Amino acid sequence: MILKSPYDELADAYHATIDPDGAGLGDPTFDELVGDPRGKRVAAVACGQGRDARRLADLGAEVVGIDASESLLAHARELEQRRSRGIEYVHGDAQDLRPLADRSFDGAVCYMALMDIPALEPTLRSIARILEPGGWFVAAITHPCYKSPAHGELVDHVEGTYRRIAGRYFEEGPHDSATRWEILPRVSYHRTLSTYVNTLVGAGLPIVRMAEPIGDKPVWKEAAGLLYVRCETAKS
């Protein structure tokens, strides 16, 4: 079966909006959780057109990016041709990571993509499989508590500040949102916070740090828009 991604049809619009010049991801929380990856072999899982892969390479890692969208990978490879960072881009499914060998990476990242991947458990088990003992995994997701399937914001007219509201939190699985950013597919996959934590731990990726940075917009000063984790596998 030919592997496709819902991003294939959106790839040009996505690329025109997300790091079109190829500077790489600029996210201090990501950098902080990754630490110093110099000389380490790192997999960028669901790398899209490679902004996370480029950042890791600029920090000194040897990077393999893998994604289900050939159209986004074509943009990644074009940027790599324009300015080589030594990144290898591979077409593959995060749910099995078949092209990547067992215990072949020191670290892995999955940046803003777990919500787009239908099956969480096989994805996390595959990430654990490709890591060396004592390896690390950094993921960033939309915050499952505040970006649940029914979310929105209210203005508190007394204080003049925003309040985040979130509903349908317990409805895990695919949900279709007409208001999702137009460069993203309408369908994404919601899981509760405990499902994320328990599935990470069950896959052999125990969390050692979490981060919930305060955002720029008023509503993201009230509630966390993003959630980051760093996990580390057992040393032997």
Ligand SMILES: C[S@@+](CC[C@H](N)C(=O)[O-])C[C@H]1O[C@@H](n2cnc3c(N)ncnc32)[C@H](O)[C@@H]1O
């Ligand atoms: C929001 S984009 C994030 C891409 C990149 N990490 C970034 O931050 O720009 C989500 C990515 O997940 C990829 N994706 C979705 N399902 C996938 C799967 N089963 N296997 C691999 N990649 C997948 C999409 O093709 C898309 O590139």
